[in-house]
Every structure is written in structure tokens, then in C-alpha cells.
Amino acid sequence: IMLFVVVSLWLSTAVTYAESNNWKKLNTEVLSLYQQGKYDQALIQAKNALEVAEKTFGPEHPNVGTSLLSIGLLYQNLGRLDKVEAFYQRSLAIFEKVFGTEHQYVATSLNNLAGFYQDQGQYVKAETLYQRSLAIVEKKLGSMHPNVASSINNLAALYQDQGLYIKAESLFQRSLVIFEKALGPEHPYVATSLNNLAELYRIQGQYAKAEPIYQRALAIREKTLDSAHPDIAQSLNNLALLYSDQDQYDRAEPLYKRALTIREKVLGPEHYRVALILNNLASLYLAQGIFSEAELFYQRSLAIREKNLGPQHPAIAINLNNLAVLYRTKGQYEKAEPFYQRVVTIGEKALCPEHPRQAVSLQNYALNLWAKDGTNFVDHALDLFVRSNSISEHHLKLMMAKGSEQDRRDYMAIIESDSHVMTSFHLALPGNTQATRLALTTVLQRKGRLLDAVSNGVGTLRRRMNPEDEALLDQLTEINSERANLFNLVHNSKIDRDEYFKRKKELEVQADVLEARISSFSAEFTTQIKPITLEQVQQAIPKEGVLVEYLRYQPFNPKAQKVEDQYAPARYIAYLLHPQGDPVSVILGDAATIDQMVNHFRLALRNERDVAVKNIARKLDEVIMQPIRKVLGDT
Numbered sequence: 208i209m210l211f212v213v214v215s216l217w218l219s220t221a222v223t224y225a226e227s228n229n230w231k232k233l234n235t236e237v238l239s240l241y242q243q244g245k246y247d248q249a250l251i252q253a254k255n256a257l258e259v260a261e262k263t264f265g266p267e268h269p270n271v272g273t274s275l276l277s278i279g280l281l282y283q284n285l286g287r288l289d290k291v292e293a294f295y296q297r298s299l300a301i302f303e304k305v306f307g308t309e310h311q312y313v314a315t316s317l318n319n320l321a322g323f324y325q326d327q328g329q330y331v332k333a334e335t336l337y338q339r340s341l342a343i344v345e346k347k348l349g350s351m352h353p354n355v356a357s358s359i360n361n362l363a364a365l366y367q368d369q370g371l372y373i374k375a376e377s378l379f380q381r382s383l384v385i386f387e388k389a390l391g392p393e394h395p396y397v398a399t400s401l402n403n404l405a406e407l408y409r410i411q412g413q414y415a416k417a418e419p420i421y422q423r424a425l426a427i428r429e430k431t432l433d434s435a436h437p438d439i440a441q442s443l444n445n446l447a448l449l450y451s452d453q454d455q456y457d458r459a460e461p462l463y464k465r466a467l468t469i470r471e472k473v474l475g476p477e478h479y480r481v482a483l484i485l486n487n488l489a490s491l492y493l494a495q496g497i498f499s500e501a502e503l504f505y506q507r508s509l510a511i512r513e514k515n516l517g518p519q520h521p522a523i524a525i526n527l528n529n530l531a532v533l534y535r536t537k538g539q540y541e542k543a544e545p546f547y548q549r550v551v552t553i554g555e556k557a558l559c560p561e562h563p564r565q566a567v568s569l570q571n572y573a574l575n576l577w578a579k580d581g582t583n584f585v586d587h588a589l590d591l592f593v594r595s596n597s598i599s600e601h602h603l604k605l606m607m608a609k610g611s612e613q614d615r616r617d618y619m620a621i622i623e624s625d626s627h628v629m630t631s632f633h634l635a636l637p638g639n640t641q642a643t644r645l646a647l648t649t650v651l652q653r654k655g656r657l658l659d660a661v662s663n664g665v666g667t668l669r670r671r672m673n674p675e676d677e678a679l680l681d682q683l684t685e686i687n688s689e690r691a692n693l694f695n696l697v698h699n700s701k702i703d704r705d706e707y708f709k710r711k712k713e714l715e716v717q718a719d720v721l722e723a724r725i726s727s728f729s730a731e732f733t734t735q736i737k738p739i740t741l742e743q744v745q746q747a748i749p750k751e752g753v754l755v756e757y758l759r760y761q762p763f764n765p766k767a768q769k770v771e772d773q774y775a776p777a778r779y780i781a782y783l784l785h786p787q788g789d790p791v792s793v794i795l796g797d798a799a800t801i802d803q804m805v806n807h808f809r810l811a812l813r814n815e816r817d818v819a820v821k822n823i824a825r826k827l828d829e830v831i832m833q834p835i836r837k838v839l840g841d842t
Contacts, residue, residue, distance in 0.1 A: 230259045230270060237277050241284075244437035244473065250281040269312070272301035280319060283326070295320040311354070314343035318358060325365050331685060337362045353396060356385035360400055367407055379404040395438070398427035402442060409449050421446045440469040444484055451487070456495050463488045482511040486526060493529075496769060498537055505530045521564075524553040528568060531575070536768050540579035547572035566598035570628070577632060578765035589641055592632065596645065599625065600652050600738070624763075626650045630780060631763040633792070640789040644741060647782045647790045650758055652739045676728065683721040690714045745786050753839060754784040757831075759798050781835055793834045801830060 233256035240249035257274035264270050279294030299316035306312060321336035341358040348354055363378035383400040390396055401424035408417035425442040432438060443466035450459035467484045474480055489504035509526035516522055531546035551572055554565040573591035576584040629649040633642035690711070748754055758781070761774040777798035784790045795801065804827045811820040 227263065230256055230263055233259060234273065241281065246281050246284045250278065250285065253277040253281055267301050267304065269301065269305050272298045272312070275301070276316060276319060283323060291323045295323060309343050309346065311344065311347050314340040318361060322361065325368060329689070330365060330369055333365055337365060351385050351389060353386060353389045356382040356389065356400070359385070360403060364403065372407060372411060375407055379407060393427050393430060395428065395431050398424040398438070401427070402445065406445060409452065414449060414453055417449055421449060435469050435472050437470070437473060440466040444487065447487065451491055456491055459491055463491065477511050477514060479512060479515040482508040485511070486529065490529065493533055493536065494770065498533065501533055505533060519553055519556060521553065524550045524568065528571060531571065535575050535578060538766065538768065540575055543575050547575055561598050561601055563598065563602045566595045566602070569595035574765045577635070585636055585639065589645065592629065593645060596625065596649055626653050626758065627760045627774065628763045630758060630760045643790055643792060647756065647784065648741055650756060650782065651744060655739050676725070679721055679725055683718060683725065686714050686718050686721065690718065741784065741790070745784060748784065748786045750786055752786070755835060756782040756784070758782065783835065783838060791838060793838055795831055795834060804830060
């Protein structure tokens with residue numbers, strides 16, 4: 208997001224030249240420090256400038272508005288979002304009172320306030336303000352002015368955050384064209400626009416598109432900025448991430464190292480932004496099995512973050528988790544365990560018990576116990592898996608309701624491995640009915656959510672509603688969007704736990720009321736929001752019937768030392784669930800072999816003259832049905 212500082216000097220006849228010049232000097236220094244990325248120093252001077260402006264010009268002078276805007280901007284760049292909104296709103300009020308509602312300075316205040324709301328996940332508010340800001344600058348400056356390009360860029364970033372990638376791409380490209388035409392092809396703003404477009408492609412996995420754009424952005428920044436500018440470090444880190452995503456570690460490593468050198472030089476070796484690159488570099492070494500280097504960089508990143516943020520900050524949990532994964536990968540399960548315990552504890556205290564990251568932490572802890580000694584720690588590991596699955600299912604419900612189709616598909620891809628892991632865990636514990644029930648519950652829940660994501664159940668439901676009912680669904684979608692985003696806010700320390708739980712309760716009450724109203728006229732909606740449980744499924748099975756659920760899964764090995772060794776070739780398993788009692792499972796065999804037999808059978812069915820179709824069918828029946836019939840008996 209491009210945020211702006213207004214550089215203005217409005218004189219009053221009652222103000223001496225020395226007084227006004229003092230404020231102008233301070234404001235110029237603020238801008239210079241901001242452009243150098245020295246936000247802490249800039250904030251000190253911005254506060255000094257505000258004090259001078261209020262004493263010199265009065266509390267509602269435009270120069271006071273400028274200083275307020277600068278302070279809000281700097282707090283936002285420093286991540287201290289609890290202080291931002293009040294400064295932006297006061298600045299906006301001053302500019303609107305002095306200049307009217309359609310002045311360029313009003314547009315700047317609207318833009319920055321929109322950026323704040325975007326960080327908070329309040330996308331509807333942010334979009335309204337961005338569009339109002341864009342309308343003002345287009346009217347005042349014309350459609351090809353750089354400030355118009357900046358406004359368009361910010362609106363594109365908002366759509367990207369919402370997963371509206373097609374809309375975002377179109378706006379990023381339009382912004383880039385304006386910058387290039389207005390400022391030339393090698394201006395730093397062009398580099399920022401290129402970087403944003405490349406990042407949009409990277410997060411969609413369009414690496415071939417992203418790479419040349421990242422490279423051009425880096426080249427512009429290296430040519431136009433100081434060699435140690437933070438924007439160059441950003442470009443190097445982003446390009447390294449692109450290569451890491453493609454396992455091109457030899458290309459990523461030198462870029463990470465250059466980015467690290469710049470940040471250490473500009474910010475000092477113990478700045479919290481240095482810790483991010485250290486963590487990325489450590490992850491690169493871990494992926495290559497270079498454990499000694501990975502451990503060294505993870506530990507250094509952890510030490511910096513603990514020093515800057517304190518031992519209970521949510522960001523610390525990321526470092527602790529990465530170190531625990533490293534030790535588990537090395538087979539040092541005893542060494543990993545206290546790190547996993549601490550990650551879970553931090554998550555419960557600093558985040559919230561149902562945060563999606565907590566689901567990952569609980570599952571990782573369970574995997575470590577399983578790898579350590581699955582039989583002796585089965586009850587503890589099973590409890591952790593149950594809690595993890597419950598959190599994932601809760602968050603899935605919100606994601607399915609709030610997100611774009613791409614959001615839903617992306618999130619489903621992230622948690623796709625749950626079914627593989629749970630099935631492998633239950634197979635490692637033959638005879639443990641709790642593990643079998645958890646595995647089948649996970650399979651059915653993920654299947655239900657995946658079908659909803661593919662079919663866009665909410666969209667289908669919307670098309671069958673009248674405008675009044677659709678408005679209720681829109682309200683519920685917006686509430687669920689805010690509920691889902693609350694997790695990110697508390698994770699990034701943008702709100703404290705008390706505020707989180709207060710707002711969470713308010714939103715849950717609102718969602719419950721809307722769900723009840725929609726359910727009163729839509730049985731289809733009622734079905735969609737019901738949680739999937741084995742008991743619920745069993746009630747739908749006929750008395751003499753049985754549910755046979757086939758699953759293609761990859762056996763998971765919790766002791767694997769390399770990522771590529773964690774999952775074995777795919778196999779088929781069938782779960783059988785009667786109207787009463789516990790489910791049972793039947794292992795069917797190698798997936799590649801069965802898939803080949805199925806394809807052979809399909810081809811034979813298409814050919815009416817193929818006399819071998821019966822023999823082919825019998826062979827397939829022997830593999831996928833006879834093992835099941837042996838278990839079913841007379842059912």
C-alpha cells in the first residue's frame with residue numbers, strides 16, 4: 208500500500224518567519240527520514256513538529272493536520288496500529304473543515320485511513336474510502352496523474368487481500384501504465400508498482416510471470432536508490448521467496464544474504480525486521496537438510512524477536528515452531544517437545560484457543576509425540592489431534608462463508624493433508640476406535656467443505672434468494688469475514704485478547720441471529736451450516752444400510768527427515784459406517800494399480816465389442832469390493 212505524507216506550509220500573518228520556518232524544517236526532516244526508512248527517528252521529529260504546529264498555528268490549522276497525518280503514517284509503518292486511527296481521523300477532520308470535502312489533502316487522508324482499515328480487515332470501510340479518494344484525485348488531477356496511479360494501486364492491494372485476483376491484476380496493470388507514462392520507466396514508484404504486480408503472481412503460483420517483473424523492480428531500485436535502502440532489501444527478499452517456492456535454493460540463498468546485509472546495516476543487527484530474513488534463510492537451509500546452519504539462524508532470529516517483542520509475543524511462536532520442526536526432522540523428539548509445548552502455551556495466552564495457527568501448533572505437537580513413541584503417548588497425541596481438527600473445521604466454516612472461490616480453494620489446499628495424516632495415524636494404532644472415528648470424521652468434514660468450495664454452495668444459494676433474503680446473506684458474509692479476520696488481528700497484536708473476545712462474542716451473537724433468520728426460510732442453508740459428525744451421518748443411514756467411504760490417501764511418516772520423504776505413494780482405503788457402532792476400515796492397496804484397473808474398465812465399457820469387460824470387472828471387484836463384502840457380511 209502506498210501511503211502519503213502531505214508536505215505543506217500555510218502561513219498566518221500572526222506567525223513569525225522563525226516560528227514557521229522551525230515547523231517547515233522539522234516537517235522536511237520527517238519526510239527525509241521516512242523516505243530513508245528510518246521510521247523510529249522520523250516519529251520523534253514528527254511529534255516535535257506537531258507540538259510546534261499546535262503552538263504556532265493553532266489546533267485546527269492545516270499544518271497541524273499534516274503533522275497528524277505524518278504521525279499516523281509512521282505508527283502504521285512501525286506496526287503500532289492501536290495508535291493510528293485517531294491521528295488519521297483528526298487530520299481528516301481538519302482538512303475537510305478547512306478545504307471542503309473534495310480537496311486533494313482530504314483524498315490523502317482518506318487514502319491513509321483506508322489503508323489502516325485494510326490492515327484491520329475492515330474491507331468494506333476501506334473500499335469505500337479508497338474509491339472516494341480515487342474519485343477526488345481523478346477529478347482534481349486528471350486520470351493520468353501519479354497520485355491517481357497510487358490510489359489505483361491501493362485499491363488493487365485491497366482486492367488482492369480479499370482474493371479478488373482478477374480485479375487486482377487489472378488495477379495493478381493500470382497503475383503501472385500511469386506511473387511509467389507520468390514518471391518514466393525507471394522511477395522508484397514504478398518499481399513499487401512492479402513489485403506489487405509480481406507478488407500478486409507469486410501468491411497464485413504464476414512464477415514465470417512473477418520472476419521478470421521482480422527482477423525489473425529490483426534493477427530500478429538498485430539504479431535509483433541508495434545501495435542500502437530498505438526497498439532494495441524488500442525486492443531481494445521477495446525474489447528469494449519466489450526461488451524458494453520453486454526449490455531453487457542456490458538462487459535464493461545469495462539474495463537472502465544480500466537482503467540481510469542491507470537490513471543489518473540500516474537497522475542494526477538486532478532489529479526485528481532482521482529477524483524475518485534470518486527466519487527465511489533458516490527455512491531455506493532446513494529444506495536442504497543443512498541442519499547446523501538452519502539451527503544457527505533460527506536461534507538468532509528467535510533471540511532478536513524475544514528481545515524486541517518479549518517472550519510471549521505471537522511472533523515468537525513462529526520461531527519456536529520452526530526450531531521444533533527442525534529438531535523433529537533430525538529425530539530429536541525430546542529436544543523438540545518443550546518448544547512445541549511453549550508454542551501451544553503462547554498461542555493460548557497471546558492469540559486465542561481457536562486461532563487457525565493454534566490448529567497447526569497442536570497438530571505439530573501431536574506429530575512429535577507420535578514420532579517419539581506413538582503407543583505410549585497415544586492418548587495425549589489423540590487429544591491434540593482432536594483439538595486441532597475442531598479448530599480447523601471451525602475456521603473452515605468461516606472461510607467457506609466469507610472468501611472468494613480462490614480463497615476457499617487456497618485454504619482447502621493448505622489443510623488437504625489433514626485426511627492423509629489422520630488416516631495414517633489411525634492405521635498406526637490398530638484397534639483404537641477413537642483414532643478410527645477421528646480419521647473418518649476428518650475425511651467426511653474435509654470432503655463436505657471441498658464439495659462446497661468446488662460447487663460454490665453459497666453462490667448457488669444466493670441465486671435462489673429474493674433481494675431481501677440475499678441482503679441477510681450479505682450481512683452474514685460480512686460478519687463471518689470479520690470473524691475470520693479477528694484471528695489475524697490478534698495474531699499480529701493489532702488488538703489485545705480482551706478486545707478480541709469482546710468483539711468475537713458480539714459477532715457470534717449477530718451471526719447466530721442472522722443464521723436463525725435465514726434458516727427459517729431456507730432448508731438448504733440449514734443443511735450447509737450444520738456441523739458434520741459421525742452421529743449425524745449415522746442418523747441418515749438406513750437401518751440395514753452401510754456407508755462406504757473410499758479414500759485415496761498418502762501414508763504419512765512422522766519420522767521422515769526430508770519433506771519429500773514424508774508422504775509415501777498413494778493408496779486406497781475404505782471406511783465402513785453402520786447406523787450404529789464404530790466405523791471400521793479396509794485397506795485396498797496401491798492407488799496407481801487400482802486407478803489403472805478402473806481406467807481399463809471404463810475403456811472396456813465404452814467399447815461394446817469388448818468381450819473381456821466381464822473379466823476386467825471381476826478383477827476390479829476382487830480388489831475394491833470383495834475385501835469390503837468380507838467385512839459387511841449380510842448387510
